[in-house]
Amino acid sequence: MSPEVITAPTPSKRTLYCPDCWHAATPTGDWVIRPSPVGEAVVCPECGHVVTVRRGTTGVTV
Numbered sequence: 001m002s003p004e005v006i007t008a009p010t011p012s013k014r015t016l017y018c019p020d021c022w023h024a025a026t027p028t029g030d031w032v033i034r035p036s037p038v039g040e041a042v043v044c045p046e047c048g049h050v051v052t053v054r055r056g057t058t059g060v061t062v
């Protein structure tokens with residue numbers, strides 16, 4: 001009998017999850033990157049939720 005654990009598969013790399021719709025992808029995955037004044041906003045491609053903001057990596061010249 002092998003234990004069946006119902007969780008997301010353990011990511012071998014860092015994986016970002018959308019807290020709204022649980023879309024999952026690696027940081028270099030299919031996220032929509034939007035420049036914002038504080039950095040790059042990583043936006044969920046499915047629901048448009050801002051998952052995280054990568055500070056200091058903005059390509060925008062303010």
Ligand SMILES: [Zn+2]
Binds near residue numbers: 019021048
């Ligand atoms: Zn989402």
